Each structure stands twice: as structure tokens, then as C-alpha cells.
Amino acid sequence: MKLPFGRAILIVLCLCFVRSARAQNGLSPQEKGTIAGMVVDALSDQPIKAAYVRLRGLAADSTLTPENDAEPAIADTDQSGRFVFDGLPAGRYILLASHDGYVNNHHDNARLRGDLISLAPGQHLTDVVLRLLPDGAIAGHITDEAGKPLRGVSVQAMKSSYLRGRREFHDVVRDVTNAAGDYRIASVPPGKYYLRFKPPASLTSKSTGDKTYIPLYYPAVSDQSRSVAIVLRAGEELAGIDMNLRPVRTVRIRGTVFNARTSLPSKEAQVTLLSDQGETVFAAGKNVSVGGQANFEFQGVPPGSYVVVAQQPSDSQDRKTMWGRTAVEVKDANLEHVDVVVSSGVDISGRIRMEAKTTLDSSQEDAGTDDLSKTVGILQPQDASALARLTPDIDNATVSANGNFIFREVPEGSYRIDFVPIPAGYYLKSSGTADVLETGITVSRGHAPSGLELVLSPGAGRVDGTAMSDEQPVPNATVVLVPDGKGRGQPNYYRQSVTDQLGRFSMRNIVPGDYTLFAFEQVERGAYFDPEFIGQFEDRGKEIHVEESGHVSVPLEVIPAGESVP
DSSP states (O other): OOOOHHHHHHHHHHHHHHHHHHHHTTOSTTOOEEEEEEEEETTTOOBOTTOEEEEEEBOTTOOOOGGGBOOOEEEEOOTTSEEEEEEEOSEEEEEEEEOTTBOOSSSSSHHHHSEEEEEOTTOEEEEEEEEEOBOEEEEEEEEOTTSOBOSSOEEEEEEEEEETTEEEEEEEEEEEOOTTSEEEEEEEOSEEEEEEEEOOHHHHTTOOTTEEOOOEETTTBSOGGGOOOEEEOTTOEEOOOOEEOOOEEOEEEEEEEEETTTOSBOSSOEEEEEETTSOEEESSOEEEEETTEEEEEEEEEOSEEEEEEEEEOOOSSOSSOEEEEEEEEEOSSOEEEEEEEEBOOEEEEEEEEEOOOOHHHHHOTTOOOOOOTTOEEEEEEOSOHHHHHHSOOOOOEEOOTTSEEEEEEEOSEEEEEEEESOOTTEEEEEOSSOOHHHHOEEEBTTBOOOOEEEEEEEOOEEEEEEEEETTEEOTTOEEEEEEOGGGGGOGGGOEEEEOOTTSEEEEEEEOSEEEEEEEESSOOTTGGGOHHHHHTTGGGSEEEEEOTTOEEEEEEEOBOHHHHOO
16 A cells, blocks of 8 residues: 555654654663762762762773773862763763772772773763772880880781782782881771781891890791781771890801712702791802812701702703702701702603593583693693792693603692683593692602593583572672682692673583582782682682583672772
8 A cells, every 4th residue: 555645755754753852861872971979988978079980981892801991081080079970972881989088999800890881872871989998007116025016027918818828928919117116007908917027137136145036926926837927907097016125046048059960069059947937047158168068058947847949040051940948947056068969850741641531521501612722731830929930930831642641851840730721512631540630749859740540531520500699690700619628738639710791690610529619899910719718708609519511590699899809
């Protein structure tokens, strides 16, 4: 049926009017929008003036990576704590704020910590509220054995973190005591801290006889592993964290470095004395001549457990640095004849055997190829970080077509072994009674472990789900899969995922076994490796069992940031 000419003209005019009205109402994709709001103190809700606000647009692919971010827009809040960003195209944005005296929210995965905002064409958001946590402070008084104030003592506030599952301490903020022996560490973000009190060089140089001042950890212990953390809340000042430093008896360590190839003393070796926590106590031993032989010597060593590390630079006969170490226990008496043997290390060989797929394995959509040509083996030292840094680099091992691999010239020590990438749908396990994937590999002086037998097994599991809070999905939450039992000591068994804008997460290539899933609104990097930390939330996680080729889908309740981050 044909429409009358007049009616057709009327319909066309109406359509044009509707399109014009939509454009005028901001529904055109070209229409600009606004993001505005206020920055306030998270504790008092008072506005913060002169706060620094950044607005960063995200690329169309929605990935939160620096290379896909646009240049940020910048604004300062006015006297009322307000900010405005005008003339914005439709899209997704990350909004960040900072101010002196408050926790800076653009650090460590900053884009995941800011507020994520989706702006429609022509939309004007004017009620955005950014809350900043105020910093805290730690203060105290330092005295000597006579109760007199000590000047120049360095007070370090350290945090613990976990790198590849191993606990490490790193310096965050510090202060130095004044003439009255007082210190005050300001601008400290809320968190859990370990304090270290280090005497000044001027004080240790005045040590008399066989006594000297040594660093102490709170509360007055010399062993880092026995230190006790203090918890600082937002805006809190912890005062009265005092310390009394007293000189302790010291001894001498003397020994010789031998070259394993020649069995002769080495005159070129560099010797370092490390505490068992990995802290460098003496950067280099003094070369002395005793009985006509080249020796090393350390003076003024306090009681404790140590590792003597020796390195002999490469030469025409040894292309790599020769290396060796010896553990010593210092008590009340001098230690003589401490021998360290340096060598180029030993070769460790092994083989990866692939298990055949079952029908179920083959039907998995994520079952991968049997090709191992791109897989490499990695040995990672399990020693403390300072000792690991002194250990010569170990070349990755390539895996041949028949699964054979060799690690060349591995120094003595303890190592965790891993292979990457693992074909999709597979997981790695040990063959035989000794599980080197769990216990690691130990190389003693001149002795290599026997051939390693590993199995690449199909049937790795999958876990997915949704993170919720008050029955609403939570974007950018951190979901962690933590192995149960002895698996908690195996970083390779852990998995981490960040939820998308619908609160969804997904994890693959999971070793079959028992796990607990946790979802955190915010969590410090690697904190879930800490048994003490994760133990606080055992009843908030969800226990699951992953079968061979299994798929587990679970909903999770998110643990608020106020509970997981002090």
C-alpha cells in the first residue's frame, strides 16, 4: 500500500525533528560531558582544598594498562574541595586524587585503586566523592646503656612483602634521632610496620675492646625473624616507641677461600658476610696473611647466624664467576679456619614426560598443544634476597623435542624449579617419591641432584565466578586462589585474578587439589602469601576442590578494604 504524498512528507519531517531533539538532549555520541565532585578526608568527611586530581581516559579495549591510557587531565580542588572536568567525550575514566599528609592513591597498580567512571554522551556527573585517608606518624626516644639520649640513630619503618612466595623486608620511611634522642617519622601511610634502629657509624667506631653497638629490631631483638610488627591506623600517631641500645660482645672470623679447580687458596676472591636474614653485615673481608697464606678476616662480629659468601671473578680458564658459601654460627669465641670453596657450579639435568590425553581431556576447549619447543626451565634461589642477589645468574634451560633439559653451572644453594609456559590444559607434577616441585632443589658443594623426572599431565582445572558485595557485583576486586595444606608453601599453586566491570573472574591451568578462594576489595601486594594475614580471613573464604579436568564456578563475598588494609 502506498502512502499519500503529504503523509510521507509529514513522516520524514517528524523523523528529522526526533533526530534534532535527540541531538539537543545530549544523545549524540559527539556531545561532551562533565565529571565533577569533591575530595574529602575519609575520617572527618571535611573537604580538602588544593588536592591534586587526575582524570585518565581508558582506551576503547577497556584494558587498564599504561600503554593504552590517554594523557591525564589535571585539576586542583578549590576552597570547598571541589573539582570539575568539562568537555569530556563519552568513555571510561579513572579518577585519582592526592594531597600532602594523605595516602597517595596513585601507587602500585594505581589505575586499579582509583575510581572507575563510565560517562555516557552528554552526561554530567557532578556528585563524585573521592575520599583520602590521612597519613600517620611513629615517634619515640632512643637512649644508650647509661640512659643518655643517642643522636644520629637511624630509625627505619619497614614493611614485609612476599616475592615469589618468600618474605622480604623493605624500607618505606625513616628518620634520624636529634640531640635529645627523639625521632618522629611523619607521613606514614596506614599499615603494618617493622622498626629497625641502626646506630650511627660514629658510635660504632668508638666501640672499645671486643664490644660494639648493633642494630636492633622492635622490641629490642637482634634477630629480624623475632621482630614484632606495629599497626598504624589512618591519621594515628604512635608515640612512645622507645629503644635502649647497648653494646654487645663481638668476635673475629678468619678463614681461607679455596679454588675448587686448583685446590689452592685464592687471593682474588671477594668475601662478604651476611646475616641469616640476608642483611649485609660486612661488605668485604679484609685480606690478611697468616702463616704465609692468603686469608680473609672480619672484626667486630656480634653473635648470630651468618653466611660467608666468596666470589672469584672470571678469567681465561673460568668464563663465569666462581662462587661459594659457608654457614657459620657466632657465639662467644673467635672463629678460625672458616673455609669457603669457590667453584663454577654443577649441571642439573632432567626430563619432562607428557602423559597421554583421555577422551575427556581432548574434549576440553582449552586443551593445548603437545609442543614444548617454547617452554623454558627457570631456577629461582629460595635464599634471602641479599644472598640471592649475590648468587651468579643461572641461564634458563631449554626443553628439547623429547623433553630433556639441562641447567648449566648451578651454584650451591636451594632453588625452586619452574617451567613456562605450560601448554593450556596441562599442569606439571613430579615423578617418583621426591616431589622437587614442592621441596625445591638443593645443590651442595660439588654435588648435583640426580636426574629430575617431571610429568606434564593433562586435566588442569578451571575456576571462575562472581565477586559480590550486598548482592551487587564488585569490579576491580582481587580474587586469590590459595592452596590448602602443604601447598601453601608453593607459590606456583597460587592464582590471582582481578574482576571485570561485572564482578566476574576466571582462572585456568590449576593443579587439581584443595583450595580456598578469597575476594578482597583491596589487598597489599603478596599479602596472601603471609600465613598470619590469610589466617584472619579463613572463615571468609570459600573452600573448593578442583578435580582432574574439573570446572568450579562459585560466587564470592568481597572482604572490604577496611578489614584487609589497616
